[in-house]
Amino acid sequence: MEGIDKKSPIDSVHVVEEKGSVQPEQDLYNAGIDTSGIDEAKLIRRVDLRLIPWFSLLYLLSFLDRTSIGNAKLYNLEKDLKISDTQYLLSLTVFFISYAIFEVPSNIFLKRLRPSVWFAFLMVMWGLIMTLQGVAHNFGGLVGLRWMLGTFEAGLYPGMAYYLSCWYKRTELGIRTALFTSATTLSGAFGGLLAAAISNMEGIGGRPAWAWIFILEGSATILVGIATYWVVQDFPDVEAKFLTETERTFVIRRLQGDDQYSAAGEKISMRNIWSSFRDWKTWFAMVQLMGCDMPLYAFSLFTPSIINQLGFRATAANLLTVPIYFFAAIVTCCVALYADKYGRRGYCNIVMLSIGGIGYIILIISRNAALSYFAVYVATCGIFPVIPNTVTWIANNFEGTYKRGVTLALAISMGNLNGAVSSNVYRARDQPWYRLGHGLVLMYICIGIIANSIFLYLLKKENARRDRGERDEVIGSEELEDNGNGRYATVEDAKREKGDNWSGYRYIL
Template structure:
């Protein structure tokens, strides 16, 4: 067969027998899927996955950042800790969080997500509750370390899990919806802390203790329910019929997710993540938006409190900020999904967020600073899920994608340790140092996203020109240095996103 008759994404050196996909590579080839409405099926999957994941992540982010709300109700005074000790208690969370993300994603793939997520939530809910009975600095630090250990697996696990259900052009809005729980947790956390503060003195416990206890108990209950509510992978999902499962797998395979029907754990799959340059760029990209995210979430109540208001009004005034951030996050995700321009969206939104922080740095007016916080959210909240989606979009191989996602997210979260130490009490009320360092991280994000976008465009162009084409077919054909495979399907399975027909999302 002449190479000019092949599709644009196929190799140029190929025998006729390999130009037709073999029947055995079609998932459940004997099942007729013509009677199923695919749009209704996707809506069915959406309702089973996204709302519950949103609830889980809301609780996760609420539990890790509620210490910022508790601080306003004399946490430091009651535990007799200094501002530096408080910052240390924030820092240790992110260290353990970053360490355990990659192992957790490997466990998730080996185990049922319903079991793994339920276990993690019950354990960190218990730790959260115990924070309410901490009585000194050592106890608080130890509990924060354990909280990070068990929370580590949830976000990278859910991001990876969703990537196993949806096409690459569908993933952004789903990731944004459940990640927007961070914005809702900020709004809800402020309202909840204000309400719980009325329990000050009940049972001999101060208001800050009840914030930890009640939120921790809620997490335990939701974690137990997750054993039955969380859905596993599409090839085993019990809420789908065999025909529906077949549609879900075939549509993923048609989107160049060749491992959708299943993949065995091989150490090579894990090592490929460490060797892939995209993994390391993903780590820098998430570093550029996660540090600002945590700095913003942990210290927003304190910033508003120090500039303008008392504790409860400060918590309440965070609500419209987070509601605005949630709206922008979803709008950006919809645009990026529709147009496939994730890198461009990141660069634009980070630039807008940078303007917000420039205003915060120079402002000495409370109203102007409050306005600047709204602008700053544009460079933080929409960028995090869009970056996670962009990373997931550009890896093929279920284990490789899971490990690369976890590595990128762990690096981003490790920089949360930095965010815990940049808003010092002696810098109040304007926190110029903290705002300047967040602005620096946003600039790092702009540079990393720009370079990553440039490199992906270059690699796609090389593949379009045929520079990455493999040799397919007979041993008699000369090896061109890109690998020799019996069929195109073999090349897909062995090379994953390095296959010449795979195109990166920009």
């Protein structure tokens, strides 16, 4: 697989040992446990069944709850709350600000606390906030509730991405991330169908149709959040009740064999957290997700309105979004499978973003409803597959549980912060063709293409340096002269101290 070194990691370091003092390549986790009888494929299928379906449901509800305001808008939300288009856009914007602020703290809490407790708490709280949106009666109430919704939803996606990276090898993570992230596409399809159905409740209990969208979807989130406490498993290095001790040991050992040396556990320290901020890759990761998250939210929040302005009624507009999202889900999973198999995550991002850019170029120049509807399908190729592939690429190239968790949260928070931009680019006065909005989304896609290209080039360059031995550490006696890359008693010490900066670590391209 491209981007992964095939030679033994110990061959990639300068090892000097005294006779009779050869060190093991790595310490064996739970050395007293024999895992030879474990059927790996069967075990991973069990892990998949316990993790992926439920996380897909959680993320479906998360994305449904944050974007359903786009569906509600079609059923007189602005008129009933007596708010202007500018005020509506501001209510969308504040969600992304609080969402971005609380992602990093949430991932640190997730590692310190039990995932079952933290995820359940977050879901119950944002479900309650979602429900209360249905009784909002003015602009101030809506804005305050949207801020709180972002605060509690902030921890779910970066938390799940980080959590899964603690269970799967780097070549397995892409399709798993894509499967639960595809709930984004399914939420778009399901949200349109659900909004169309709920619109029939207009006037029941004295509440308008848009209010029932919030109330019913929020209530469902609360119920699922309560169930999450019993369904979600904790980290494999702490306690995963559905696994035996032997199976848990096997899961951790296979991760350590995949250059995830911290899989057996890592103590929290500011050094581990700050290492994320000091790593140049973190800042590129933030720009990469900026280039695809803004288009994602712009697409999800305004696709119903765009289709509506092309001549379709509110319910028809919502229903016409359904096949678009199903198409996006299929493309997302196909790209993830390819990237997992061949390891070319950066190349996939560049190709798919380019296709998405073509879709937005068509949207900008089109003055035909049918052509614009077709272009929306093309545009999805540069949005939905790129999100999970980028998140997986980031997780693949950071070693250290806290460093990886903080980096994922930082990158995702930057991406979501740009969702605030997406909330303001599709203005009512630009309808029906929304050239300004489409043009700004195209600009972000171009930023994504540039960032991915530079990141890919730099990773290839760094792997080449390590192949040439320029990053080799000195392993052995303290009497040996430090070559500038560090001197360590054992290879295991070098791995533990340097993480993905260790000379034997190879970045996935």
